[in-house]
Amino acid sequence: MKILVCVSQVPDTTTKITFTPDNKSLNTAGVQFIINPYDELGITKALELNEQTGGGTVTVITVGGADTEPNIRKALAMGADDAVRIDAEPTDAFFVAQQIANYASSQNFDIIFTGRESIDYNGGQVGGMVAELLNIPHVNVITAITVNGNTGTVERDIDGGREVVEVTTPFLVSAQKDLCEPRIPNMRGIMTARTKPLQVIAANGADKRTEVAQFQAPAPKAGVKFIDPTNMDELVSLLHNEAKVL
Amino acid sequence: MSVLVFAENSEGRFKKAAFEGVAFASAIAGGTVTAVVLGSMDAANAAELGKYGASKVLHYSDASFNSMDAGVFAQVISDAASKVGAQWVIVSNTYTGKAVAPRVAVRLNAAFAPGIIALPEGNTVKRSVFSNKGFADFSLNQSVKVVSLTPNSYSFTEGSGTAEVESCSFSPSGNRVSVKEVKKAAGKVPLTEAEVVVSGGRGLKGPENWHLIENLADTLNAATACSKPVSDVHWRPHSEHVGQTGITIKPNLYIACGISGAIQHLAGVSSSKVIVAINTDKEAPFFKAADYGVVGDVFDVLPRLNDAIKAFKNS
Ligand SMILES: Cc1cc2nc3c(=O)[nH]c(=O)nc-3n(C[C@H](O)[C@H](O)[C@H](O)COP(=O)(O)OP(=O)(O)OC[C@H]3O[C@@H](n4cnc5c(N)ncnc54)[C@H](O)[C@@H]3O)c2cc1C
Numbered sequence: 122m123k124i125l126v127c128v129s130q131v132p133d134t135t136t137k138i139t140f141t142p143d144n145k146s147l148n149t150a151g152v153q154f155i156i157n158p159y160d161e162l163g164i165t166k167a168l169e170l171n172e173q174t175g176g177g178t179v180t181v182i183t184v185g186g187a188d189t190e191p192n193i194r195k196a197l198a199m200g201a202d203d204a205v206r207i208d209a210e211p212t213d214a215f216f217v218a219q220q221i222a223n224y225a226s227s228q229n230f231d232i233i234f235t236g237r238e239s240i241d242y243n244g245g246q247v248g249g250m251v252a253e254l255l256n257i258p259h260v261n262v263i264t265a266i267t268v269n270g271n272t273g274t275v276e277r278d279i280d281g282g283r284e285v286v287e288v289t290t291p292f293l294v295s296a297q298k299d300l301c302e303p304r305i306p307n308m309r310g311i312m313t314a315r316t317k318p319l320q321v322i323a324a325n326g327a328d329k330r331t332e333v334a335q336f337q338a339p340a341p342k343a344g345v346k347f348i349d350p351t352n353m354d355e356l357v358s359l360l361h362n363e364a365k366v367l
Numbered sequence: 368m369s370v371l372v373f374a375e376n377s378e379g380r381f382k383k384a385a386f387e388g389v390a391f392a393s394a395i396a397g398g399t400v401t402a403v404v405l406g407s408m409d410a411a412n413a414a415e416l417g418k419y420g421a422s423k424v425l426h427y428s429d430a431s432f433n434s435m436d437a438g439v440f441a442q443v444i445s446d447a448a449s450k451v452g453a454q455w456v457i458v459s460n461t462y463t464g465k466a467v468a469p470r471v472a473v474r475l476n477a478a479f480a481p482g483i484i485a486l487p488e489g490n491t492v493k494r495s496v497f498s499n500k501g502f503a504d505f506s507l508n509q510s511v512k513v514v515s516l517t518p519n520s521y522s523f524t525e526g527s528g529t530a531e532v533e534s535c536s537f538s539p540s541g542n543r544v545s546v547k548e549v550k551k552a553a554g555k556v557p558l559t560e561a562e563v564v565v566s567g568g569r570g571l572k573g574p575e576n577w578h579l580i581e582n583l584a585d586t587l588n589a590a591t592a593c594s595k596p597v598s599d600v601h602w603r604p605h606s607e608h609v610g611q612t613g614i615t616i617k618p619n620l621y622i623a624c625g626i627s628g629a630i631q632h633l634a635g636v637s638s639s640k641v642i643v644a645i646n647t648d649k650e651a652p653f654f655k656a657a658d659y660g661v662v663g664d665v666f667d668v669l670p671r672l673n674d675a676i677k678a679f680k681n682s
């Protein structure tokens with residue numbers, strides 16, 4: 122199968138988040154950027170699907186500046202065949218989705234993977250938008266997928282449980298934890314990644330439908346109040362009278 | 368102002384998030400709103416949305432809408448939005464809403480903000496970003512705006528009134544997703560909507576001790592949750608895992624039992640209104656994020672807390 126995997130890069134999960142003095146952007150000094158964990162699952166599953174059927178290609182696509190290339194090379198080292206970088210700052214989800222849909226519309230992919238959400242802006246927007254722009258079905262938050270011919274059987278999370286659905290290609294799915302264990306690049310992968318094709322394409326259009334007016338750090342906590350472990354009546358009374366949550 | 372809200376139901380019954388969404392929409396509209404209901408439901412039940420500010424319910428009752436297909440739902444909702452000339456479209460930030468809302472936004476050429484946590488101010492909406500390590504105000508620069516509301520973000524009360532229910536039909540186009548099997552955990556309070564959540568970590572030592580968590584949750588009518596390692600080793604189902612790589616929740620009360628409070632765990636729970644942490648280690652990082660702390664052994668403290676809450680409820 123011909124599979125496209127959308128990959129974004131995000132601050133490492135242990136990053137302490139601070140903003141620039143004007144509160145307009147993330148303070149990136151000292152921040153290490155990694156492949157969005159859900160996108161690693163998408164790459165891995167795409168590779169597994171093709172290994173099972175014994176053919177096909179896996180292309181990764183990123184909308185981002187040249188600073189994303191180390192992570193794109195990592196995706197290639199994991200085993201993707203080639204990569205596309207749309208050269209633009211990914212500041213608005215619709216803009217990103219448009220770039221990906223533009224590229225995908227001429228390529229006849231059978232399956233497109235995105236992550237459930239990127240762990241920076243936590244939007245979960247791009248997948249659904251790409252699917253709508255391409256007018257194809259999409260299944261969100263998937264935890265398993267098998268493909269037989271042109272039919273995908275997909276397990277997804279729903280509110281209060283899980284569901285198995287069927288969908289025919291072309292379709293888009295968004296990876297959720299449990300889909301697979303992310304593949305770790307081996308030495309050979311890292312070596313071959315250097316010479317795999319990475320195409321850089323200029324962005325198209327500049328339709329920014331949303332923008333950040335300002336960021337805010339969370340309000341600091343007042344500090345914990347310790348309660349004697351043998352006096353749970355006091356805790357209950359505080360939760361009732363002071364916190365008003367009981 | 369015309370505001371449309373998608374009021375989700377599960378097997379013909381509204382979710383609490385649906386009432387919250389309608390009340391929220393009504394506050395934006397400064398009056399009454401139109402609600403969309405998809406799938407089988409008694410008309411009398413649909414009219415209940417009037418209690419939260421809906422004047423009209425567009426009910427697309429075709430049984431094919433009983434299961435969720437994001438592409439199809441988006442067609443119906445955006446068609447309804449165009450019909451009523453909606454400037455704002457409100458959905459809940461549930462799994463269903465997350466799948467549907469981005470597609471609705473594309474269809475309506477709208478600006479979209481997922482997971483907002485407060486009423487908009489003009490064109491600006493607030494949401495949490497970087498896994499609760501920050502907030503951002505986004506300005507929405509299109510005439511139509513689609514937002515999904517994080518459950519438990521807007522407090523509302525039940526009023527009176529019934530909505531007029533109009534029976535509608537719609538034939539979606541395109542390839543569909545068909546549901547083959549549903550595996551629901553029956554009768555439990557859904558985690559994302561729960562007002563109180565009792566959560567366990569590795570400090571519980573093993574799945575055989577989870578009755579301590581469940582008993583307390585029963586007493587509080589709470590949902591249960593767990594840390595990532597607990598679901599990784601299958602002590603608890605993955606659907607209960609909260610945190611950066613799990614579910615993000617925002618209950619009124621989060622009780623963390625035997626959980627260290629790693630940054631990735633806090634990412635999913637730190638916007639809870641009140642946090643209680645119970646841990647044997649007084650240096651546990653959770654105590655920096657908690658409002659109330661108990662330095663003690665969950666095996667002693669949980670039964671005692673359960674008794675104290677029962678006594679309080681009976682008094
Ligand atoms: C990329 C990434 C993503 C992650 N995402 C998540 C996520 O989404 N959610 C998540 O939860 N974690 C996540 N983690 C893991 C996280 O870093 C922690 O390892 C995890 O949260 C620890 O779980 P725990 O607190 O249950 O276990 P532990 O760290 O082992 O802590 C157990 C705690 O229980 C206490 N304890 C022990 N016995 C008792 C007792 N009898 N009574 C009371 N207290 C007791 C101990 O003092 C300790 O504080 C992620 C990690 C990474 C690297």
Ligand SMILES: Nc1ncnc2c1ncn2[C@@H]1O[C@H](COP(=O)(O)O)[C@@H](O)[C@H]1O
Pocket residue numbers: 126127128129130157159160182183184185211214217234235236237238239240242243244245246247248
């Ligand atoms: N800049 C980007 N380039 C490529 N794919 C992206 C980009 N941003 C988001 N995505 C994809 O969309 C998914 C959801 O991201 P988001 O909508 O930002 O939460 C991610 O997991 C990626 O698969």
